[in-house]
Amino acid sequence: MEDQSIDTLALEHQVCFALSVASRSVVAAYRPVLEPLGLTHPQYLVMLALWENSPLSVKDLSSLLQLDPGTLSPLIKRLEASGYVERKRKPEDERTLAIAPTERGRLLRRDAEQVPVEMVRRLGMSREELSLLHQLMSRLTAAARATR
Known part of the structure; x- marks a missing residue:
């Protein structure tokens, strides 16, 4: 039997809200780590992709x-x-x-090899927790995409 006292529309119960706040918070935590490298978080993601799979077309990088x-x-x-x-x-x-x-x-x-190490330290979570x-x-993400 479902608990009727829980407001399913309460902001604190929304997965979308928790994800949105977590995303902004994690990206903000990356900012001081990436600044010495001269990178923003989106630029860091581009560089990660290129270090792993270079060269890439814009279409492939986009995908x-x-x-x-x-x-x-840009x-x-x-x-x-x-x-x-x-x-x-x-x-x-x-x-x-x-x-x-x-x-x-x-x-x-x-220089970027230290970014994951520093982020584990800053986030205060173990590698196992972050992997999970x-x-x-x-x-x-896969489940959300399947609903489109």
């Missing part, structure tokens, strides 16, 4: 990061202006731009 190309293009331009990435036409298809880290961008990876949270968030 990997689950960002609209219109949102991604991020790439700022990273390019910072000297961290370069855009080149793919030799096999001149219509496609390939994004890849520059030498400076590849060197940045060494990641698994649950991935399941939640």
Whole structure:
């Protein structure tokens, strides 16, 4: 029997609210860690994707990061202006731009290796807890996408 005293529309019971607040809070916690690297959180995500899968087309990077190309293009331009990435036409298809880290961008990876370590410390959660949270968030994302 369901407890009738619980207000299912109360803000504190909304998963969407908890996720929204958590997202803003975690991104804000990253800010002082990423500032010395000259990166914003979205730029950090782009660099992570490129360090792992370079070179990538804008379309592939957009798909990997689950960002609209219109949102991604200004991020790439700022990273390019910072000297961290370069855009080149793919030799096999001149219509496609390939994004890849520059030498400076590849060197940045060494400094960025401390970001996850520092974030574990700042968030005060174990790697195991964060791994479980990641698994649950991935399941939640997949379930939400399945409803579209």
